Amino acid sequence: MNIRIVLNYLIKRLRLPSALLTSQYALMLEYRAEIVLWAISGILPLFMLGIWKEADMSLALGLSNEWLTRYFVSAFIVRQFTAVWVMTSFEEDNLDGRLSPLLLQPLFPFWRYYFSHIAEQFSRLPIVILIIGFLVIALPGFAWLPSLSTLIFFLLALFLSFTVRFLLHWLFAMICFWTDKASALERLLLIPYLFLSGLVAPLEAFPPSISSFALYTPFPYILSFPANILAGSKVHLIEGFLALFLWGLLFLILGYFLWKKGVRFYSGMGA
C-alpha cells in the first residue's frame, strides 16, 4: 500500500520533468545535422591533446602521456555534457516577447531552459559515443575502464558541474532585463572558462600561484574536477563536491534575486 502511494507520488512528480524532457528531446531530434555539428564543435580538448603531445611538454611538467590522453578525453566528455547556451536563448526570448507565454504559466521559466539543455545532451549522446569509439581505434592503448564507484562519482560530478555552469549563465542571462545585448557577456565568461577550467591545459600544468587562484573560482569544478575523476586522477572528492554545492547555491540565490528585480523591467517587447 505504502509502495503504491510512493510510486503514485513519484509518477505525479516526474510527469512534468518527463513531459518537458520528451518534448524538448523530440524538438532536438528535428535538428539532426545541428546535433552532429554541436557535438563536433566541442572537440577543443582533443585538439589540445594533439598540441600537448606534439609539443612533447608533458614529461617536462611531470605529466605522463597516458595521463594527458585520459585527461583530455575526459575533458572532451565533460565539455559535451556541460554545454550551456541559456544566455543566448533567454536574450532572444526576451527581445522577441517569447518569454511572455512562459511568464503566464504556473511554472518558473527557468525549468524550460534547464530541461531543454538536458534534452539536448541526451540527443548528442550517440554522437559522443561514436567519437569515443573512433578514438579507441585511432589511439590504441588509450582506453581505460573506470571502476563502478569512479563512474558513479563522475556522473554525479558531471551533473552538478552542468548545473553550476547553467546557474552561472542563468545569473548572467538575467542582465537581459536591463540591457538588450547581455549575451555579449557570454564571451566575457568564455575567457576564464577556457583558461581556469582546465580546458586548454590541465591545472597541474599551471604555475602553482595560478592553479591556486583558479581553485577560488568556480571554473575548475565545472570541468577539471569531473574530468579528473573520470581520468582516475587523485582528486579531493569532498572538497570538489562541496565547492560545486556552494558555488551552485550562490548562483542560485543571486540568480533568483536578479530574476525578482529584473522581471519588473520586462516589457513584453514584440508581443
Next chain:
Amino acid sequence: MSIITARSVTKKYLIAEKNPGIKNTFKHFFSRRMSEIMAVDQIDFDINQGEMVGFIGSNGAGKTTTLKMLCGLIYPTNGSIQVAGYTPVLRQKQFLRQITLVMGQKQQLIWDLPPLESIKVNAAIYGLTDREATKRIDELASMLELNTELSRPVRKLSLGERMKAELLVALLHRPSILFLDEPTLGLDINSQIRVRKFLAEYNNKYEATILLTSHYMGDITSLCKRVLLIHNGTLFHDGTLNDLTDKLSPSRYVQIELRESYPKSNFEVFGTVVVHDGCLVKVLIPKAEFSETLSLILTTYPVKDLEVSEPPIEQLIGNILKQGSL
C-alpha cells in the same frame, strides 16, 4: 460581480531617442537621450464575470499595453489592478491557473513539433491527468473543428489551423478569464467566423470573461455588447456599441423620397445634403435638432417615403482606426 478592476492605471515607458548621422551616433553612444512615452493614462474600468468586452483603438493607442498589465506581464507605473481577486504582476500560481493570454501575432506552440507536443507539456504544467487532458483535447478540438492538424508540425499548418491550435493549447487548463490580443489577425473570413463562434461557445459554456482586442470590427460587433475605446492612452468610451455610435456620430441620416423635385439649396438649411438626385434627397441632420427638423421637413414638403439611419459602426470606428484620431 466585478472580476477585473482597473483604477487610475497608468503606464509610462522610457525610450532612448537618437537622431541620424555619425555625430549623433557617437553622442548616443556616450549619452542616451531618454524620453517618456505615456502609453496608458489613468484608465478606470470594471468587467463583470462572464462579460465579453471589446477593446478597440488605433495602433499605439494602449490596448496591448493594458492587456499586458491586466494579465500581469508588465507592471503599471501607477494605479491598481485586481483580476479575480489577485494583483496580476505578482503572478501567483492560483491566478495564472485562471487566466490565459492569446496573441494573434505571437505563439506559444513549438514551431517544429505537432501541437500535441505543446499540449502534452501544458497538460503536465497544469497538472491534468492523461484522461482529463484527453477529454479536454477532444472537447476543444471538436469545438474548434480540429482533427489531424494536431499531429502535423506547426510550421506545416495554415494560419487559421495554427490559430485554432493556439487557442486549444491556451485553453486546455480551462481558464475563466481570457485576454485575447487580435486572435483573428490575418485569418480568412471563414476562419474568423469559426474563431468567433468558438469564443461565443466557450463564453457561454464556461461563463468565461473575455477581453478582446481586434482591428476587425466583425469580431467586436458579433461578440461584444460592451466596448472600451482607448485613444492616446486614455479611455474615450466605456459602454455599448450603440452608445459609442451616438458619441462618435452626433448626426443621423434621413433619406426622403419626394413626390416632386426641389432644388438642393432648399435642404441645406436642415443639415448636410449627402445625396440629391431628382426626388431623392439624403440629409445628415444633427441629433440635437432632429425632431424639430424632421417635423419641419414633413410639414413643408410632399414626402412620399422617409427612412432614418445611423452611420454604420464599422464605418465610424474604421475611420478612427484609419485616421488615429477622434
